[in-house]
Amino acid sequence: MFKTLSLGAAIAVLAIAMPGAAQTPARTLDAFVAEANRIPMNPTAMVRPSARRIMNEATDAMGGVVQEARAAQAAGRPNGACPPDKVQVNARQVLAFLNAIPQPRRARMSVRDGFRAWLVDLHPCR
Numbered sequence: 001m002f003k004t005l006s007l008g009a010a011i012a013v014l015a016i017a018m019p020g021a022a023q024t025p026a027r028t029l030d031a032f033v034a035e036a037n038r039i040p041m042n043p044t045a046m047v048r049p050s051a052r053r054i055m056n057e058a059t060d061a062m063g064g065v066v067q068e069a070r071a072a073q074a075a076g077r078p079n080g081a082c083p084p085d086k087v088q089v090n091a092r093q094v095l096a097f098l099n100a101i102p103q104p105r106r107a108r109m110s111v112r113d114g115f116r117a118w119l120v121d122l123h124p125c126r
Helices: 007-017 029-037 043-047 049-075 091-100 111-122
Strands: none
Touching (some): 049 111
16 A cells, blocks of 8 residues: 655655755865856856856855854854844955965865854954
């Protein structure tokens, strides 16, 4: 008395049964910086799929870091970053900051860790 499942339903069941199995491993900051350094800093760069991928990854990482920082502030937990209501990001400045992190350290950091370090540097709590 077996019922058949669609492929999508089977994947959903497996994802629920094995959390983390469906997630891709986080990319290192070093790999992110290496790819970002290959993208030219000009208006036509945004038509490149690699540039959009980097931008989306950076946006996700930055959004997560800002949410973490605000949640920690609201809970009264010590946190190194106190971002303002609107965080302005300059791609050249962020990339320069991330490139300044020594390569062996970048190889052990996630993209989110790199953006967290940048936010702490830019908006430290007083």
